[in-house]
Amino acid sequence: MHSQQQSPYQIQGLHTLAIAQEFGLPLYVYDAAKISEKIELFRSSFRGVNLKIKYAAKALTNLSILKLMRMQGVDVDVVSVNEARLAMLAGYVPGQIMYTPSGNSWAEIQRAIDMGLRINVDSLPLLEQIGQVYGPTVSLCLRINPSVADGGNIKIQTGHANSKFGIPNDYRQQIVELVTQYGLNIVGLHVHTGSDFKDAHTFLSGANVLFEMAADFPDLQFIDFGSGFKVAYREGDYVTDMADLGAKVSAAFAAFCDRYGRDLELWFEPGKFLVSEAGHLLVGVNVVKQNPTRTFVQVDSGLNHLIRPMMYDAWHDIVNVSNPGGAPTLYDVVGYICETDTFATDRMLPQVRMGDVLSIENAGAYGYSMASNYNLRERPAEVLVLDGEAHLIRRRDTFEDLTRGMVDVPELATLETI
Template structure:
């Protein structure tokens, strides 16, 4: 059941009317449901119960400290892509021993930071990265645990900007090169190959490509075992999508069904080839945990009718929510207060000085100037991708727990934005 619903004509987050949040904290504001967040994580945790498995939340989706803390308290690990994200995990009370470090461009400083915190594993994406990590670990007198992010050349059938598993993508080691790269890693004195990883893309609504990628990883693990390179974990990445509410949109595979099919295939393989010996399985969900837990609350500034289009100009903009401008993403838009008037067709746009500053196109809305709108399913890739373009402060963030509202990030003001700048003397 969604934690965002209309009650007596007013959109609520759990037991809290959204207009109360706007009155207290202003707009634009990101509003998250604690109950939805915990329920989404529990879907993964329950599917992994009784198994040697770890759910590493992909924190690039939403890295608010309060959200990280709630997930850490549920036993989550974390998938990070920068040293800054590692420091966020530590600040939020997360366990660095449950951290997977992904990303194609890790710096020496980031490697040192991760080694100092004794993270679980580095997902390495190139031979030059192997050599850099070996040198950094050697200089520190340490051994770095590594897995290779293998690019299985599987079409995820998603938007090209969020597809990551094809030969044309920058991510990972090509499948045909993986065996030789593992040999190189095993030969380096300060690296310990312990796992294998893949991530073929985001917003996946069909698990067939993921299962195809799994078969290729199994093939590679078997080939490595024949050479004496024994891996201890299998990381299937993330990418499970959510439903954004667009007409005709496919429903994502339920989390329990997807994980169940992954485990069934792994169990059959281990029974046939390894006498049933288990292998640790890691998942890296992001959007599937936070995507539908949040909305972007915004206020209508003006209604601007035109000869070809009507514009609903709101106080949120592309700097607050980049997905529509960047991916042409469809986001559901709902009035906070329902009006008993005929709707009109509007493009919902922001005040940023760009023609690409739009949040939704051709939506039937019964609204007036001053009304509140909620951009739904905005919990993932919202504030984490936001910017200060046009010297606009980033939005506030709140978490709703029943009828209690907690401010977990204050709104930025202009003085915050130029505090680090200075004039020439």
């Protein structure tokens, strides 16, 4: 599938308002063609190496999205056993799934091993525990913290020295000692330094740490550089130069393989890069509220459906799909949650009226996957536009969904009202 440049009010020829009318609001809508386009861009950027793409499922965890990835030859990276179970429902086999825990329980680690997942070890205690129980019977990858600080918001930087993620490269000798003591089978080295990098510099900084460390492990099958590719959140925003990054990283990797003595696989784990731009959160305008200092557009959604603006101060473009020709007006777009709940401040939009439909862009990554039922609100439905047709891929929550796990205590019924 190939996407074409379209009006922001259409997705593969379907008008956004028609989709909203069919499935209701609020609503997540994903463009399968845009996901395919990003996969192809990624592959074309890394010519001449044995590339393997592992979709970071935490970005958008939906059965149909995972099936779409698998159909296009993309494997999967998971951070929980439940993500792995969903991937297997989508048709993945355990060998296609990289499991990267971060302080997960030993019981979950053992379950992942029993399932046959590829295990990415991110701490010395976990490495020793696996060694004591399983010895050389499990093929392992090591997640290394390269002490590289770069990228966007500090909350999404994961490779700096103070980060909880990975085994610090300062512990190289301790790693070797444990691997030798237990005869561990190390088949991969992994690094992920965070998100929103502009160029190849950060990747190469982390890569050089792994290239040097690789000398300690003669049986490697792959080097995994994680992800962190910057997507555009507004017009004129910088993005990762994929052609430049691909050329430089591929050349460095090929030179490393020559030194290592054989060709290895080059792995990446893009999540946001593949799905962010494909996603639209459609919301309805409940109230346009004039205050002395500003005008609020209050919509039928909030941080419970897209937490990134409040959590990361993230910018998301907003499109008035109902009144695109309206007079430009300055608004604060806010949600319906009983908290400070802001999607955008001082945002110029075509005049917004009660009942209008707005589209919050770049909502494919970390929208639904970080959504909650805060204020006892339902999570929206999800729709995938595939080959020009809109398909429901997750139904909207109901009140029964919200109360299903609650247990009524019979004794409370006999208590007198105070």
